[in-house]
Amino acid sequence: xxxxxxxxxxxxxxxxxxxxxxxxxxxxxxxxxxxxxxxxxxxxxxxxxxxxxxxxxxxxxxxxxxxxxxxxxxxxxxxxxxxxxxx
Numbered sequence: 001x002x003x004x005x006x007x008x009x010x011x012x013x014x015x016x017x018x019x020x021x022x023x024x025x026x027x028x029x030x031x032x033x034x035x036x037x038x039x040x041x042x043x044x045x046x047x048x049x050x051x052x053x054x055x056x057x058x059x060x061x062x063x064x065x066x067x068x069x070x071x072x073x074x075x076x077x078x079x080x081x082x083x084x085x086x087x
Contacts, residue, residue: 023031
């Protein structure tokens with residue numbers, strides 16, 4: 001598993017390195033800044049969209065109803081089972 005991960009990591013690293021080497025030296029900085037701006041813009045849009053959509057789509061909360069059980073009924077049954085087996 002580690003060999004596959006390291007091989008995939010090396011392939012990805014080589015691919016990114018080759019793609020960056022094709023960009024001329026003068027254009028690298030604007031490309032990197034453009035990609036950073038694109039990332040920030042998409043992240044900001046997704047964050048804003050998630051907050052505005054969550055406010056509109058709040059689900060109804062149904063509370064758990066308590067059961068009417070005699071107190072300690074399970075404990076008494078377990079005591080009866082445990083003491084019944086010893087005798």
